[in-house]
Every structure is written in C-alpha cells, then in structure tokens.
Amino acid sequence: MTGPANSLEVRDVSAGYGGSDIITSVTLAAAQGRITTIAGPNGAGKSTLMKTLAGLLRPRLGQI
Incomplete structure (x- = not known):
C-alpha cells in the first residue's frame, strides 16, 4: 500500500x-488530490474512525 500517491x-x-x-x-x-468518503449505517464506526484519524482518539492497534 505504500506509494507516493497516497497521502493517508x-x-x-x-x-x-x-x-x-x-x-x-x-x-x-x-x-493525494482525490476525494475519499467513509460511508455506512448508523453505529458502523464512521465517527470513531474519523476521531482516530484526527488524533482525538488513540488507536489501540495498527498504524496511521
């Protein structure tokens, strides 16, 4: 997944x-330079993911 085109x-x-x-x-x-969306039903974890990406919630495992 590593490459110069990925900004996140x-x-x-x-x-x-x-x-x-x-x-x-x-x-x-x-x-980089592309619009990416996160979609899913209520309670699927979208807000938790965004808080984790923004640094408001610390990930327990993995890398950002």
Whole structure:
C-alpha cells in the first residue's frame, strides 16, 4: 500500500471506548488530490474512525 500517491495510509487500526473496540482491523489508503468518503449505517464506526484519524482518539492497534 505504500506509494507516493497516497497521502493517508491506515493499516489494521483498531480503536474504541472503554473496553470495547468499535472499529477493528481497518485498512485504507486515500490518494493525494482525490476525494475519499467513509460511508455506512448508523453505529458502523464512521465517527470513531474519523476521531482516530484526527488524533482525538488513540488507536489501540495498527498504524496511521
């Protein structure tokens, strides 16, 4: 997944609140200069993922 076209890479990230993981083993790459969206139903972990990417929530596992 490493490459010059990727401005954001997420590998096997897990995060959550208290003792519960909300997102588990998330892997994605967002290319520089492209619009990338996160979609899913209520309760799927979209906000938790965005908080983790923004640094508001520390990942338990994985790399950003």
